[in-house]
Every structure is written in structure tokens, then in C-alpha cells.
Amino acid sequence: MEKTKRIMTLKENHLFSRAYRKGRCFSGKYVALYVLKNMRERDTKKLGITVSKSRGNAVKRNRTKRIIREAYRVFHPFVKEGHIIVIVARQPCVDAHVSVVTSELEALLSKAALL
RNA sequence: CGACCGUACCGAACAAUCGCGCUGUAUCAUAGCGAAAGCUCAUACAGUGAGGAAAGUCCGAGCUCCACAGAGCAGGAUAACAGAUAACAUCUGCCGAAGGCGACUUUAGGGCCAGUGCAACAGAAAUAAACCGCCAAGAUUUUCUUGGUAAGGAUGGAAAGGCGAGGUAAGAGCUCACCGGUGUGUCGGAGACGGCACAGCCAUGUAAACCCUAUCCGGAGCAACACCGUGGCGGGGGCAUAUGCUUGCUCGGCAGCCCCUAUGGAGGUGGCAAAGAGGUUUAUGGCAACAUAAAUCCAAGAUAGAUGAUUGUUCACGACAGAACUCGGCUUACAGGUACGCUUGUCGC
RNA sequence: GCCCCCGUAGUAAAGUGGAUAUUACAAGUCCCUCCUAAGGAUUAGUCGUGGGUUCGAUUCCCGCCGGGGGUG
Numbered sequence: 382m383e384k385t386k387r388i389m390t391l392k393e394n395h396l397f398s399r400a401y402r403k404g405r406c407f408s409g410k411y412v413a414l415y416v417l418k419n420m421r422e423r424d425t426k427k428l429g430i431t432v433s434k435s436r437g438n439a440v441k442r443n444r445t446k447r448i449i450r451e452a453y454r455v456f457h458p459f460v461k462e463g464h465i466i467v468i469v470a471r472q473p474c475v476d477a478h479v480s481v482v483t484s485e486l487e488a489l490l491s492k493a494a495l496l
Numbered sequence: 497c498g499a500c501c502g503u504a505c506c507g508a509a510c511a512a513u514c515g516c517g518c519u520g521u522a523u524c525a526u527a528g529c530g531a532a533a534g535c536u537c538a539u540a541c542a543g544u545g546a547g548g549a550a551a552g553u554c555c556g557a558g559c560u561c562c563a564c565a566g567a568g569c570a571g572g573a574u575a576a577c578a579g580a581u582a583a584c585a586u587c588u589g590c591c592g593a594a595g596g597c598g599a600c601u602u603u604a605g606g607g608c609c610a611g612u613g614c615a616a617c618a619g620a621a622a623u624a625a626a627c628c629g630c631c632a633a634g635a636u637u638u639u640c641u642u643g644g645u646a647a648g649g650a651u652g653g654a655a656a657g658g659c660g661a662g663g664u665a666a667g668a669g670c671u672c673a674c675c676g677g678u679g680u681g682u683c684g685g686a687g688a689c690g691g692c693a694c695a696g697c698c699a700u701g702u703a704a705a706c707c708c709u710a711u712c713c714g715g716a717g718c719a720a721c722a723c724c725g726u727g728g729c730g731g732g733g734g735c736a737u738a739u740g741c742u743u744g745c746u747c748g749g750c751a752g753c754c755c756c757u758a759u760g761g762a763g764g765u766g767g768c769a770a771a772g773a774g775g776u777u778u779a780u781g782g783c784a785a786c787a788u789a790a791a792u793c794c795a796a797g798a799u800a801g802a803u804g805a806u807u808g809u810u811c812a813c814g815a816c817a818g819a820a821c822u823c824g825g826c827u828u829a830c831a832g833g834u835a836c837g838c839u840u841g842u843c844g845c
Numbered sequence: 846g847c848c849c850c851c852g853u854a855g856u857a858a859a860g861u862g863g864a865u866a867u868u869a870c871a872a873g874u875c876c877c878u879c880c881u882a883a884g885g886a887u888u889a890g891u892c893g894u895g896g897g898u899u900c901g902a903u904u905c906c907c908g909c910c911g912g913g914g915g916u917g
Contacts, residue, residue, distance in 0.1 A: 392800060429800085438551090439818050447516095447804045454515070454805090479805060 388457055391429030391465060400429070400467045407493050409485045411474040412449065415467040416493050426460055428453060429467040436475050445470045452483040460495050
């Protein structure tokens with residue numbers, strides 16, 4: 382099974398832009414999902430979370446990132462390996478509750494055939 | 497009790513489970529490096545983990561690098577006076593001015609008699625004075641000329657100290673009382689300045705207009721800077737003449753492999769994390785800002801960037817808002833709450 | 846994080862402290878034309894915002910707000 386419970390985070394900017402250009406896109410009301418197959422590293426899964434500057438000030442952006450990370454943490458052991466996942470927060474996500482975001486993320490992940 | 501003023505402070509609390517950054521200790525069977533020790537990763541336990549403004553980046557410093565014999569100019573900043581401070585555009589006290597019944601608050605507040613500029617429109621006239629008016633003289637006769645005048649009218653933000661009385665041909669600080677402002681003297685004060693007395697009103701506003709006076713200022717900023725460093729491009733030496741290119745051949749040259757070395761992209765480490773112009777209390781000095789002494793307290797340190805979720809209980813039902821080298825201020829945002837002191841109004845004793 | 850720059854009609858730009866803030870394009874209305882184009886006339890500004898200096902501020906000074914750029 383998975384060797385680490387730790388979530389690998391996506392850091393490089395060019396991988397973000399690759400995911401936006403070439404990845405498959407699934408968007409819901411609260412978040413949008415970009416999925417890209419990682420050819421180089423087959424057995425890892427990487428996560429990137431993006432909150433635009435127009436969504437609010439620093440406190441609101443940090444809080445939104447925490448909510449998304451908490452929602453993703455539930456599904457992390459079941460997600461298939463070898464993918465780059467980018468989650469983009471949309472405007473309603475700033476004031477949303479965790480349970481709402483979790484249910485929507487579950488629907489999007491199953492739609493993307495990652496579960 | 498209500499309203500107001502000033503100063504200081506707080507910025508939801510507790511418990512359980514899961515999860516995150518850093519530090520320490522232990523383990524390292526498994527994953528990576530290594531001959532090994534061990535290190536990284538991981539796991540377990542313990543500790544610790546955002547603010548009063550962390551914000552805006554508006555001032556002032558520390559720190560680092562660059563430049564620099566000395567002096568001046570240019571440019572910039574500040575501006576009553578005295579002090580505090582490492583320093584400041586900050587703070588304290590005080591003076592003047594403005595506001596408030598008051599507690600108290602606000603105040604870029606030097607110099608237009610060093611010089612220059614500007615003051616549109618209106619108005620006769622804007623720094624220079626006679627349009628109307630008033631008075632006198634002369635000529636002519638429903639007015640005109642010459643002279644005097646700054647009381648009154650009209651314009652304007654501003655018209656030459658204000659108001660009253662005397663005075664005069666009419667007027668005028670021409671003279672006088674009061675007020676205002678200027679100068680001199682004297683008294684008080686550390687000083688700005690204030691009180692009193694005398695003299696005397698030849699003259700607007702603007703210096704956040706140029707400027708003058710006094711004081712201060714070299715430049716850039718932690719993405720500074722220092723170190724490690726392999727990819728590339730270089731330099732030197734060695735190996736091999738096996739292979740490719742350069743012409744069909746030979747020599748030579750380039751490419752090749754290894755070692756040393758300079759620069760130093762990506763990346764990493766330090767700077768930088770517990771401790772300094774630090775907080776609290778007490779004592780002394782001072783009106784105060786603050787200073788001195790003693791005791792005592794302090795523990796975030798990320799690098800796409802750590803504090804969240806769920807459940808339960810309670811309340812005032814939770815605003816503004818996230819450290820990024822570090823301090824002192826200023827400015828701006830903010831649900832609500834607490835303490836002390838003062839003023840004023842009403843009621844009661 | 847740090848360092849800078851800019852806000853004027855819908856857009857792009859001018860604008861010595863002094864009249865109702867100027868020009869071009871665009872937009873609306875009217876005239877001209879059988880209709881359209883061209884042409885002519887005309888309309889619309891809280892000069893980003895709050896204070897201050899001044900008789901008077903788009904302009905000078907200060908504080909906020911918004912936008913943009915640079916960063917061996």
C-alpha cells in the first residue's frame with residue numbers, strides 16, 4: 382500500500398502551468414480540479430492547492446487552503462498513484478463549510494476516475 | 497444615574513480524537529547514501545507554535561556591501577522655545593493662536609523691512625492712487641479748469657489701523673480717550689514669551705511661489721551579503737592513437753576519457769530565531785517624556801510558506817486581520833469589553 | 846519581502862494656481878440625403894478619495910483607495 386501518509390505537495394511552477402494546459406478539468410461549485418498523468422514518477426501522487434489573490438486577504442486565503450487540504454486528507458489513501466492533482470478554489474469556497482467541500486470533492490474525484 | 501474627556505489594558509475559554517511546522521530524545525526492521533560509524537527519510541514520545549495592529553511601507557535606526565584625502569556647490573528633509581532619545585517628521589513640558597460651559601482638544605507655528613514673482617474677474621485705482629462725492633479759487637454760466645482732501649459711495653478675499661470726541665474751508669493719528677499692532681526701556685522667566693511705562697502708526701496678502709536664515713543628510717538594500725556547489729562556457733596537465741569529422745593518404749587540429757584549477761547558473765547552507773537601544777515590579781532623580789540601580793521573566797522561525805477539522809460544555813455569541821532580518825515610532829482597520837482619574841447635568845442625603 | 850510608477854468624458858492623451866477644464870476617436874440626439882457613408886450642429890466630467898495651504902486647487906502639501914511595473 383502507500384508507504385507514506387504524508388501528502389506530497391506540488392511546488393514547481395511549470396508543473397502547475399502544465400496541469401492547466403494539458404490536464405483534464407473537472408469543475409464544481411466550490412472547487413475546480415485539474416488532473417495530469419505523471420509519466421516520470423509512476424508511484425507518487427502530488428497535490429497542489431491554488432487560491433487566487435482576488436478571493437480575499439491573506440487570512441481568508443490561508444483558511445481556504447486549510448479547508449481544501451482537510452477535505453482532501455480524507456480521500457488521500459484511496460487516490461490512485463501517478464497523478465498530479467491541482468485544486469483551484471472558487472469564490473464560494475471562501476465561506477464554505479468543510480463537509481460541503483468534502484462531498485463535492487468526492488464527486489469530482491470519482492468523476493475523474495481517481496478513486 | 498446619564499453624557500463627555502484623558503490614560504492604561506483585554507481581543508472567547510475549557511476538554512477529547514484526528515492532522516500540520518520547528519526543537520529535543522529514542523528507534524532505524526523496512527526506503528536512499530556510505531566500507532563502517534553514521535546521516536537523510538520515517539516512526540514514537542515530550543516541548544513549543546502569529547498581532548494590537550503582524551497591515552500600509554510613511555519616517556528613524558541597527559546590520560551588510562559599495563564609494564570615500566579635505567572642503568564646497570547642487571539636491572532633499574526639518575522649522576516657536578526648552579528637554580527626552582541610539583535616532584527621528586516621534587515623545588514630553590511649555591509659549592502663542594483656534595475651538596469647547598468645562599475636563600480638555602487641535603495646531604508644517606521661522607523670515608514678504610534681503611531681493612524677485614503673482615494677485616484672474618470686478619473696480620477709478622491692486623502698491624499705484626481722485627471715478628462719483630466734499631471744499632476753495634478762477635473762468636464762464638444748468639457747467640468747465642486748477643488745486644486741496646481720503647470722512648462717505650461703488651468693486652473686491654484684501655482699499656491702507658478700528659470706534660468716538662475735538663479740530664478744519666473740507667478733511668486727515670492732525671490731537672486726545674479706549675482697543676489693536678510696532679519700537680525702546682524695565683521687571684519676571686532657562687527660553688519662546690508675558691506684565692508695566694514711554695514713544696509713535698509710510699502701509700496689503702502669498703514663502704505647502706522662487707528664495708533667505710538655522711540645523712541635518714554618501715548610495716543601495718536580507719531577493720543585502722558570505723560560503724558550498726555541479727550543468728554550461730574556459731585554462732593547465734595526463735592517457736590513448738581505438739573511433740568520428742576535417743580531403744583520397746600522411747602530419748596537424750577538433751571531438752573523447754581522467755585529474756587539477758578559475759568563474760559561478762539551478763539548487764543548498766549561513767545571515768535567522770532564546771537575549772535585546774527587551775518586558776514587569778520596586779527604589780531614587782525629574783512636572784513629564786525618560787534615566788539610573790536591584791530583583792525577576794522571556795524559548796514561533798516557515799521557504800508555494802506551519803494553528804485546521806469533528807464532538808461536548810459555557811459566555812459578552814466572537815470584529816479587523818496572518819510573522820518572513822530585527823527594533824523605535826507614525827498612519828489606517830476594528831465586534832465588543834474592563835480598570836483608574838477628571839469635567840458637567842439631574843436627583844437624593 | 847523590497848523598490849518604483851500612474852489615476853482627467855466610454856477609450857487614448859493634453860492642461861503656467863484664475864472664464865463654463867482642451868483635442869482625437871467612439872456613443873446618443875438633430876440637420877443634410879430617396880437611404881447609407883461623408884459633412885455640420887449639439888449632449889454628457891463628483892479631474893480616484895478625505896483633509897490642509899490659498900481670495901481661489903486638476904495643478905501645491907499630507908493621509909487613504911485602486912491599478913500597473915521592476916527585482917543577480
